Amino acid sequence: MVDTPLFKLNHLTICQQGKDQNPIIDDVSFSLNQGQRLGLIGRSGCGKSVTSHAIMDILRPPLVRKQGQAILQGQDLFTLSAAEKRRIRGQGMFCIFQSPGSALHPALTIKQQMIEIATVIEQDQTTIINAVEYAFDRMQLPIRCLTQYPHHLSGGMKQRVLMAMALLLKPTLLIADEPTTGLDVLTEQDVLKAMEIMLEETQSACLFISHDIRIVKRVCNDLLVMKDGKIVDRCTRDELTYRERAETTREIIDAMKVA
């Protein structure tokens, strides 16, 4: 059992429906252990987000999964029934989306959107309210945010609301899809700090998707580099400095040094 990873993605291939062109995701495989943080980097449009959507099984049509397995704790997520999938979503796996602006329901208060998690983790009203307040405290969010609507909050706050949700759900596998996109450097710091606290507490395995190698280096020990839907390089944080990496990796390193 010790050798079996917590999560394993095998040969994931995704195409556009009705088209036999080049697959958008081409035979992607990787695995994650308990508490491991794996970074997935690559240019915009290389298929990072699509990979995460495929794992959560929320691909937007016309994208379809052609083949692949996603094994979380011995269960292949793709073969589960809708009801079984729903049971795994939330506490089994959770995803923090790229754009916090559109990830929260605009017409529901933050409180409504937090409290409804009680139906997933099966808690009564008082327990969940205490848990929400605790999570907000850990994420350094003021309690008054609860009665507000998403449009009252800044981008960084919205992202931390999503982190607070993860803190409540304590998912086995967390996917963070570019959580700092569109944030200024200082807010980015805050969000990453909050994420650090959250991950420490939930002990989730984390797939961290980003195009920013600085951030990935800060958060993750291990890295995957993606190009045109393929994994082109795998390395640890310390190996990143070596020059004998794949071309894409070198390009990314070079680009960041210029910046």
Added chain:
Amino acid sequence: MRNFILQRMATAIPTLLGMSMLGFFMVALTPGDPVEMELRRLGVIFTADQIAALRQEYGLDQPIFKRYIDWLIRLLHLDMGQSIASGRSVLEEFKTHLPLTITLATLSLAFSIVLSALFGITAALTRSQALGNFVQFFSIFLVSIPSFWLALLLLFIFALSLQWISLLGSGAWYDLVLPVLTLSLGSAATMGRLMRDRILAVMSEDYIRLAIVKGLSPTLILRRHIMKSILPPLVTNWAVTFGALLGGSVIVENIFNLPGLGQMALQAVFERDFAILQAYLLFMGLIFFVSNFIADLLNYWLTPHFREQSGSQGGTE
């Protein structure tokens, strides 16, 4: 909230004034003298003096602008004049005919909402191409056929062929079944399509995906997240539909021989019963205005994110 209501109330004044003008002049400027028409209809032999006297009695000898002002002033006292044909006051006539039409329109609206929700939600959630196509085809079919034809078809099937109901109507509640069906099928089809398209659009929104990823049950997602997003355009659509159903009842009431506002209005057209027609037109405008107002209020409440656009500027870090 109060500001919003007051603002809307303020816009009501010019709108209603414009509607009253349109209603009054449209009828008053129509060719055909109501007095002469009425006397001829009664088969009375009349002299020029008699006509002049009657015209004076109804105030028809006054200049048209003075008639409008007089009418407006009397309107403020809820006095809309008298029907030339029946001699009863217009208010009386409305009191007799309105309940039936309101019932008809309300039932039709309720039925189309239920039907369209059934259509729209199943078509969207099953993502079944066949069902989607069926709804699409059915809605185009229902939108394209005129209501008088549908009414006659329904009468043919249920009254003539199956003989489930009497062609003449029996005064019982089930006389309303076919009229309600006629009125609601067409609007249910358009509304169902709108609902399906809206649900499909909202389903690919990030916040619905977050709700899915959270592990919420499909019923909770549908009831809370999806409904709250798709309701605003639907509410507006319902308001417009309600007005259209009231107006559409003219044809249906005449075919099914129901003594509602529509029948009264058509009768008034034949008889150049100007007082009734002017009041009818104004009433229709008022209904459209009021139902839109209610829809706006509901939308105001449903969309907190549009409510305060000018207010706060994002969050405070």
